Amino acid sequence: MSDRPVPSGRVVITGVGAVTPLGTGVAKFWPRLLAGESAVERITLLDPSEYTTQIAAEVKDFVAEDWLDKKEARRIDRFIAFAVAAAAMAMQDSEIKVDDDLRNEFGVMIGSGIGGLTYLGEQHRRQIEGGPSKVSPFLVPYMIPDMASGYVSILNGLKGPNTCVVTACSTGANAIGDAYHIIKRGDAICMLAGGTEAPINELGLGGFCAARAMTTRNDDPAHASRPFDKDRDGFVIGEGSAVFVLEDYDHAIARGAKIYGEVIGYGMTGDAYHITQPDPNADGAYRAVKMALRTAGKSPEDIGYVNAHGTSTYYNDKGETMAIKRAFGDHAYNVPVSSTKSMIGHTLGAAGAIEALICLLAMRDSKLPPTINYETPDPECDLDYIPNVARDKEVNISMSNSYGFGGHNVSLILKKV
Amino acid sequence: MSADTLEKVRKVTVEELGVKEEEVVESASFTEDLGADSLDVVELVMAFEDEFGIDIPDDEVGEIKTVGDAVTYIDKKKSA
Structure with missing residues (x-):
């Protein structure tokens, strides 16, 4: 063990992959996001006619057979397939060569808020109809949320820390933050980290409809997700995955890797308030921003762009605005804040990872994606939300916020290198 | 060995x-x-x-190792 390199204490992103409602692969996704396209349409993955919400942001171009062998592609839960694809894209993008030494220092941390709910629902139906002998042996492995990490580690031969985080809609952000800590403290040199989710199935839709958290603007899907707009009435459910190759800075430099950015700050707090509603004072969200700034050693004036959690629910958007204003002071009115959920919906456990990716691409290209469907200002949401049209702006440091049922609050700070 | 069973076993x-x-x-x-x-x-x-439309008890699964075994087993089961 004596020949293990000393960790640099800095963690950079050297590869990215994404499966999103605006396309599979960054090259497809990013231009459409900057163009302000909506991916929200009537649900096709199931017949939604009996549900109060009948629209979603589905991934339409994903073909599991492109990423998995035929046997697995046919039966595996969609949340695992998305992660396998995003991880494969990230590995290819990073151009990293994994030899037997690096293999043991290369971990996986791909979280999911829910896990294999589609497969669980199908197998539950089989058991009800045919008894316990009809339950598939793949129910347990395809249902458990850690299987995205497990599967990706097997396919890529990665034998470092293998784990996952489950914090509802802050999962993706927590996964990147926790993987950052693992590398920073020297327990791995590289980590595949991110989030994945495929919640558009009978149980997922039924559950979120019952929770009254989603929009019911069924007759106007493209305008249904309208974060920070006065007429917002709930989130649009989405699906997808984003996965990063996180790498020790010295290791990345030594191999001449392309570097998208550096993770420099990570804040996480709890609300201790309610199982689904955010604390109306947004104190936990505020403290997460403060912790992220403190761990980054940065002040609010250093942040050039915020990718908001911005779910398009009344309480989230109001509370998040309060948290940013309290943490940033006067600078809150100078920093552009956008919610890309206006275009791709809320991808739950994948959202934090997809939105961290958006921060990296925004800094790389000096282009900030908009909040679309912003029409009627809300006096309680009075920041610069980059309304409707992308903006050219050079940004060196950006922040991404994510919040989850259970009272999880996460803020990540990413820096251009 | 039934050709129909073989065809279905191969398809499945x-x-x-x-x-x-x-x-x-x-x-x-x-x-x-x-x-x-x-x-x-x-x-x-x-x-x-x-x-x-048959039941294959766990303790009989061991009889089915090859495609031919499956066809023989299923034919026997169906005619029983």
Whole structure:
């Protein structure tokens, strides 16, 4: 063990992959996001006619057979397939060569808020109809949320820390933050980290409809997700995955890797308030921003762009605005804040990872994606939300916020290198 | 050995194991030749149960090692 390199204490992103409602692969996704396209349409993955919400942001171009062998592609839960694809894209993008030494220092941390709910629902139906002998042996492995990490580690031969985080809609952000800590403290040199989710199935839709958290603007899907707009009435459910190759800075430099950015700050707090509603004072969200700034050693004036959690629910958007204003002071009115959920919906456990990716691409290209469907200002949401049209702006440091049922609050700070 | 049963067993096997039809010959072992692991075998047996409307008890699964074994077992079960 004596020949293990000393960790640099800095963690950079050297590869990215994404499966999103605006396309599979960054090259497809990013231009459409900057163009302000909506991916929200009537649900096709199931017949939604009996549900109060009948629209979603589905991934339409994903073909599991492109990423998995035929046997697995046919039966595996969609949340695992998305992660396998995003991880494969990230590995290819990073151009990293994994030899037997690096293999043991290369971990996986791909979280999911829910896990294999589609497969669980199908197998539950089989058991009800045919008894316990009809339950598939793949129910347990395809249902458990850690299987995205497990599967990706097997396919890529990665034998470092293998784990996952489950914090509802802050999962993706927590996964990147926790993987950052693992590398920073020297327990791995590289980590595949991110989030994945495929919640558009009978149980997922039924559950979120019952929770009254989603929009019911069924007759106007493209305008249904309208974060920070006065007429917002709930989130649009989405699906997808984003996965990063996180790498020790010295290791990345030594191999001449392309570097998208550096993770420099990570804040996480709890609300201790309610199982689904955010604390109306947004104190936990505020403290997460403060912790992220403190761990980054940065002040609010250093942040050039915020990718908001911005779910398009009344309480989230109001509370998040309060948290940013309290943490940033006067600078809150100078920093552009956008919610890309206006275009791709809320991808739950994948959202934090997809939105961290958006921060990296925004800094790389000096282009900030908009909040679309912003029409009627809300006096309680009075920041610069980059309304409707992308903006050219050079940004060196950006922040991404994510919040989850259970009272999880996460803020990540990413820096251009 | 019923040709109809063989045809259906081959179809189910191709679908469940994602293998090529020409690989699914009577002598092919599900685990040795067709790449099935222990979970795949359980899933495959359940698919045979569904396809043929029969029950295959756990203690009889061991009789089904090859494609030919499956056809023989299913024919016997159906005529019983």
